[in-house]
Amino acid sequence: MEIPQGAKKPKFETTFLMRKNGVEKAFSLADYPDSTWTFVDSKTVQIEAGYVPPIHDFAIERMNDGQDITNEVLSDSGYTFLLISPHLEQADDSNFGAIDQIFEYAQEEHIPFYCLTASTKEAITKWEDITGAEYPFCTTDETTLKTMIRSNPGLMLLKNGEIIRKWSHNDLPKGDELNAPLQQLSIGKMPTDSVPGKILKILLWFVLPLLVLTVADRMWAWTRWLKRKEESNKIYQRLKRRKTMRKKIVAGNWKMNLNLQEGVALAKELNTSLTAEKPNCGVIICTPFIHLASVAGVLNQDIIGLGAENCADKEKGAFTGEVSAEMVKSTGAQYVILGHSERRQYYNETPEILKEKVLLALKNGLKVIFCIGETLEEREANKQNDVCKAELEGSVFNLSAEEFKNVIIAYEPIWAIGTGKTATADQAEEIHAFVRSVIADKYGKEVAEDTTILYGGSCKASNAPELFSKPDIDGGLIGGASLKAADFKGIIDAWK
Numbered sequence: 001m002e003i004p005q006g007a008k009k010p011k012f013e014t015t016f017l018m019r020k021n022g023v024e025k026a027f028s029l030a031d032y033p034d035s036t037w038t039f040v041d042s043k044t045v046q047i048e049a050g051y052v053p054p055i056h057d058f059a060i061e062r063m064n065d066g067q068d069i070t071n072e073v074l075s076d077s078g079y080t081f082l083l084i085s086p087h088l089e090q091a092d093d094s095n096f097g098a099i100d101q102i103f104e105y106a107q108e109e110h111i112p113f114y115c116l117t118a119s120t121k122e123a124i125t126k127w128e129d130i131t132g133a134e135y136p137f138c139t140t141d142e143t144t145l146k147t148m149i150r151s152n153p154g155l156m157l158l159k160n161g162e163i164i165r166k167w168s169h170n171d172l173p174k175g176d177e178l179n180a181p182l183q184q185l186s187i188g189k190m191p192t193d194s195v196p197g198k199i200l201k202i203l204l205w206f207v208l209p210l211l212v213l214t215v216a217d218r219m220w221a222w223t224r225w226l227k228r229k230e231e232s233n234k235i236y237q238r239l240k241r242r243k244t245m246r247k248k249i250v251a252g253n254w255k256m257n258l259n260l261q262e263g264v265a266l267a268k269e270l271n272t273s274l275t276a277e278k279p280n281c282g283v284i285i286c287t288p289f290i291h292l293a294s295v296a297g298v299l300n301q302d303i304i305g306l307g308a309e310n311c312a313d314k315e316k317g318a319f320t321g322e323v324s325a326e327m328v329k330s331t332g333a334q335y336v337i338l339g340h341s342e343r344r345q346y347y348n349e350t351p352e353i354l355k356e357k358v359l360l361a362l363k364n365g366l367k368v369i370f371c372i373g374e375t376l377e378e379r380e381a382n383k384q385n386d387v388c389k390a391e392l393e394g395s396v397f398n399l400s401a402e403e404f405k406n407v408i409i410a411y412e413p414i415w416a417i418g419t420g421k422t423a424t425a426d427q428a429e430e431i432h433a434f435v436r437s438v439i440a441d442k443y444g445k446e447v448a449e450d451t452t453i454l455y456g457g458s459c460k461a462s463n464a465p466e467l468f469s470k471p472d473i474d475g476g477l478i479g480g481a482s483l484k485a486a487d488f489k490g491i492i493d494a495w496k
């Protein structure tokens with residue numbers, strides 16, 4: 001092995017022990033005495049270390065001729081393969097095929113290949129017999145060999161006297177990897193395991209996965225937090241809604257359409273259908289007086305409420321043809337529609353008459369579905385808000401807040417009733433919101449928030465979902481589409 005140029009040389013100091021006239025004294029070269037002193041002894045010690053080669057205390061002796069080839073190996077500027085086995089008799093021989101292949105490759109490429117061992121001649125011969133080894137063997141100190149590589153055998157590749165690769169016998173380069181001169185192969189190059197490279201490797205193998213795991217863990221925790229937040233938000237919203245939630249209702253107004261048998265049959269059909277599949281809203285059917293008692297007998301009123309379409313503005317007495325609120329109540333009904341535009345228009349029901357009816361209905365324990373709504377002319381004159389407000393003020397705003405809680409408002413634009421023309425969802429929402437604000441002004445926000453405001457006017461299964469999706473539309477008062485169970489159920493299902 002060549003010592004690099006300018007490498008630091010070790011420093012030595014020699015001490016001479018001299019005697020004169022029976023006295024012994026030590027001198028150095030610098031103050032060496034004259035010839036009257038007699039030399040007794042000398043001692044040389046190293047006082048400063050010099051360059052230490054990577055491989056030292058190392059001697060390679062070729063076995064066949066006893067030649068020391070240490071210098072030859074360590075100063076070779078090319079490649080050298082060294083198969084290291086302190087004791088061949090203890091060496092693992094399972095990978096001898098791979099070793100022999102490397103030896104063949106070394107021969108083809110004119111690369112020296114030696115097996116260094118401290119084994120006896122007999123052990124070497126036995127190894128040769130077992131493995132078919134044809135490479136030359138050299139003797140090297142056992143301890144030195146053991147410190148060079150732990151695997152027995154192990155392979156080393158030297159270049160320019162420096163070890164550039166080490167392999168355990170389990171991990172030897174395969175024959176197909178040795179398909180070019182060593183200079184062109186990655187194994188023939190010094191591993192680039194510089195300190196930054198090692199740091200990078202540590203980062204890649206340890207820190208990076210840790211980072212990925214940490215990020216994944218944080219993301220998992222974050223999504224869980226989001227989910228929990230969303231969940232608690234949902235619960236909060238549900239609680240909030242429950243707290244302020246007014247009743248969602250789909251009410252049918254049969255008007256003057258069905259005879260008794262038809263009415264009872266429809267009520268039964270509806271009852272069966274909604275008993276089988278519970279509605280997601282309150283359901284009411286309002287029938288002519290003649291149906292009430294019979295229909296009350298076939299309805300499960302926990303699912304379907306029953307109401308009349310009208311009641312008298314008088315409590316009792318000689319009012320031929322009239323039906324009082326008390327009579328309605330006695331049939332088993334719980335609701336009554338009052339103020340419907342058809343009653344106002346065709347039977348001249350004034351705000352004052354309606355005020356009386358409302359009072360009597362409430363007095364008799366009926367809940368009132370109170371209708372308001374503008375004509376087409378009023379809508380075209382943009383008077384819908386004023387009309388609705390006036391109708392409320394004229395007939396129900398005389399009630400106390402407590403009484404008003406038993407009133408359901410039904411906004412029915414007269415131009416949309418039975419005409420097939422529906423107010424758009426936005427038009428309806430606008431006026432519903434206005435009506436709610438008027439109620440809030442009169443009774444306060446809480447009462448207003450609890451008041452159910454229904455929409456009526458050509459409402460059917462096809463437009464109900466959009467109408468009911470509006471925040472201030474709490475359901476519908478249905479005319480024509482309440483006369484068939486399937487049509488009516490289609491509207492009820494809009495709340496699903």
Ligand SMILES: O=C[C@H](O)COP(=O)(O)O
Pocket residue numbers: 253412416417418419420456457458459477478479480481
């Ligand atoms: O009371 C119901 C309304 O007058 C709506 O009737 P309609 O659904 O036939 O338009």
